[in-house]
Amino acid sequence: MKSPIPDYLLEVVEACGTDNPGATADYIPELAQADPDRIAVCLSTIDGVVYTAGDADAEFSIQSISKPFVYALALADHGIDAVLARVGVEPSGEAFNELSLESGSGRPLNPMINAGALTAHALVGPATATTEERFERVLRGLSAFAGRDLAVDESVFDSELSTAYRNSAIANMLRSYSVIDGDPAEVVRGYTRQCAITVTVRDLAVMAATLANGGVQPLTGQRVVSRTVVRQVLSVMMTCGMYDAAGDWMSTVGIPAKSGVSGGVLGALPGQVGIGAFSPRLDAHGSSVRGVRMCRRLSDDMGLHIMDGPEPARSAIRRDRRLRGPGGHTVRVCSLQGTMQFSGAELVLRALASAEDAERLDGVVLDLRRVHSVDDVAERMLREALRRLRLDGLRVTVVDPECVLDTHAHTHRPARDGEIADEFAPDLASFDNFERV
Template sequence: MKSPIPFYLQKILDSVRGNKDGAVADYIPELAQANPDYLGIALCSTTGHIYAAGDAQQRYTMQSISKPFVYALALQELGLDAVRDIVGMEPSGEAFNELSLNRNDHRPVNPMINAGAIAVNQLINGVDSTVEDRVECIRSYISRLAGRELEIDRNVCDSELEHSERNLSLAHMLRNYGIIQDDAHDAVLSYTKQCSIAVDTRDLAVMAATLANGGRQPITGEKILDADVCRLTLAVMASCGMYDGAGRWIAEVGIPAKSGVAGGLIGTLPGQLGVATFSPRLNAEGNSIRGVEAFKQLSADMGLHLMSTENRVGINPVREVEQNDDVAVIHLQGHINFSAVEAVLHQLREYDLERSQVALDISQVSTLHKVGRRLLKEGLRRLREEGAEIAVIDPDGILTDREMSDGTLVPLADAEDYQIAGQSIL
């Protein structure tokens, strides 16, 4: 059975595709040449399952999306106290390229604005590091997060350096106040190369999932960051990651996120998944317009909002799978939201369910979130297309809407109809 999740992600893209508002980042000539119609999305679970749709393999540069990851590296290398000596953790309420400094000690107010990110960049590999060694340390680390070797886009980097007066002025002020020790031009060079690392949307989803997974890369299994480092990074992303739109973001979408002016946008749901979108048209705050709209839909559909009072999945949603030569019965349990149904669908793909009858027992399911319901029905429909006779065991009427995407209804069955003397495979 093919997973219906990429189909669901494509529907999200289709719903936002018609929005032509905003414009590409024209203050960087190389970025100004971007195709404004690119649109991609990817999702990676903390168990390492990747789903994507649209232009998810189109390459672009990380830009400010690199900031939380490099901040996490600084925390990992030096600890919170040393990092907090040079950058704060408070929202600025100002644009990303403003000189937002604390009044008493002149530290940048947070690491998600340019001034803070330049200061954090200078901590990597030690304050005495050469530009080349610092950049290689960052590039190598970002590659480990993505699970493959990444490279710097030299054309974008050179284009940005030719128009870096604003960042140079920030670096000169940081040096004047003793926040950074390096030459201002070297500091901006190192920071610009950091921002010019090229990725695709699948890479970003995996990297976001690594933060969600407490620092363990979900595909390679490598432990890259401590869990406390991820917690601190996600907290700063939640309050500062969307610049002067951060308050609206946390209220409307409700997940830690970070945007980049190349059109990328990442979001992280701790313990569950990482999501990334790509669409180059930006709003006045420098955030991808269609990316923001896609995230709003994902949050509403999937119940991702951190402040949601709905139950969270805390146990394996597949309680048991029984089967004999003719019948397979999948017993589910608990709250079935997007993360739970993703696990269910993936597990079902792993089992040999080439049976003439497949029944889904939801008698032990407490609640069924709307996107969980939609994807479960689509999974059943696809099993039927492959030749199986499908049914749902639902004595409490949890499946309130039984209509599938083709207009037919999910058949119901009694548990007694599926009392099989087969072998449990869980």
Template sequence: MRSPVPDLLDAVLEECRDAGDDGELAGSIPELADADPERFALALCTVDGTRYAVGDAEHRFTIQSISKPFVYALALADRGYDEVLDHVGVEPSGDAFNEISLEDNGRPRNPMINIGAITTHALAGPRGATAEQSTARVLEGLSTFAGRELEVDEAVEASERETADRNLALAYLVRARGKLQDEPHDAVDGYIRQCSALVDVRDLAVMAMTLGAGGRNPVTGEQVVPAWVCRQVLSVMATCGMYDAAGDWMTTVGIPAKSGVSGGVLGALPGQVGIGAFSPRLDRFGNSVRGSRAFERLSTEMGLHLMHAPEVAAHVLYGLVEPDDDADGLREVRLQGTMHFAAAEAALRELEAVPDDGAPVVVDLSRVGSANAVGRRMLREGVERLRRDGHEVRVEDPDGVLDD
């Protein structure tokens, strides 16, 4: 059987392509203003590294601001949460990507706007790293997220340097308040080189899935950053990733995302899928018009909105076998699904309802696919409490769901 997923992506691509040619090419960077406005591509990556791509999937473009969450992740992994937070905040700015958006103490409001991203770039690498070492760490880290070595588009880099006056002004502002570790020119040069790394939509999908899989690259299997870093990055992406359109994006699309002025859009749905899209025409917020439409369609048709309530917890009980049902004298509590907090809580209520009649209890986990740390801890505690109440309890766990 041929998977229908590519056909679904093709249908989304064609429908969004036919929706019109709204938007304008990025005019702030001369090299980007010469892009082919008709290019359009879409890619997905699953948790096991399976990739689907349609449209102009081979076309490479500069990553631009999509690099920001990944460099934020590297800074968090290298310096720790407290040090990064001292230099860059996490609050939505409500401003465009290139606005002067500082708190009273001079700290940029978040790492997804330019002034925050320039500050974050200087925090990549160990304490005491030179500007050159920070930039090398960033390019190496972006490549590890993508699962292959990324090249830099030297022409775009040179073009961005010619139009870097505003970013330099922002860098000097942050440096004057003691929040930028590198010299402004060095920090901006490094940031521009970071933004000039070349990717395609499949790279974006893999990078997104790496964030959505707790930092493990689904293609290479490498743990790029710790899981707590991904939780932090995805949280900031959800509230700040699409700039002053972040609120509208979160309500309509509901996928933590980041856009770039070259026309790329990246979205990471934790534990499910990474998505990459590319189309150069931008809306007034600097987000790809067709890419945004494609994300909205995928969210609607595939139920990918982050706030879509799963039904797992409501169907945790597969069945209950009373001692007399099969004449073996055992009470069997058969559970199913994935055991996170809500599902495990529902399972504990089933165990709580076990009558104190002396019958041995079997907790059957053979239909439970997986459990996170919280689910395991809760189920173990439920079993131990049944035993302390005097029940003889046997756990059937053929797949080792309760193992660490």
């Protein structure tokens, strides 16, 4: 069967491309010459399947879409507290190129506006890094997110640097407040080269999918940044990524996103999908008119709004049985399924705590063979349940061949005290030898 998703994306491109209002970024000569008729969209799943429609191979400069990824690199290099000391996380409510600084400290309000992005660029790498070394770290980092080697469009770089008067003024003001160190002109130069890195809409979708996948690149399997960094980046994207249109974007589209003045739009929905869209003509906020339109269509059609969360985890417990083993021992077998987070783990704890036949049991078997993943909170909750069951005098068996209850395990770990009771489950792959009570 041919997947219908490419046909659907083609329909989105055709429906959203019928008219083409707005204007290219004429304050950058090279971008002013962009072909205004180009339009493309791409989806990337978190396991690396990519679907495209339109001009998916057309290259364009990444511009401000580089901001969340360079912010991620700064966080990875120095930690959240150190970066927060230099740049905040509050929406500015102003255009991206305004000098939006915190009263008193002079910190830029967030890393998605130019003042914050210049600061984030200056923070990448060690404090002793040269302009060239810092940019090399940026280029390698963005390439890791994309899963391929990216390059700079030198003509865009030259064109943009020749008109970077406002960014130069912002950088000098940041230096006067000691928000950035070193030569402001070199920071502007490095940041402008960062914005001139060339991508395709396919790259944008895969980079977004890396964020949606908790920092693991879907195609290469490389962990680019930690989950903690991803959470910080997506949070700031959600509130600040679309500048002074962030509130409207979040209420209508509802996907952490970032736009750029070359016409790209990137969206990352945690645990689900990465989105890239491209069309050069911009609205008054500096975002692609048709790119925003396509993202809104995808969100509406596919239920991607982040506030449209999954149904409550009512089915976390697949089966809950009482069985008698070959040795005459009576055990309770609680089989779980799906992705375990707080709500699902709470259901399991509630079920185990409400057992009326505990005094007639010899043990409890927690079957995790159909559980895909267990987050940190659910892991702590389940481990505490196991501890309390043992304190109640019960023997505990954990059937966990994929080690989902040990998030740091990569191979099957040895049994821990009381976790694997062979007398209850001599064959951990099956309960065929057990008799239903």
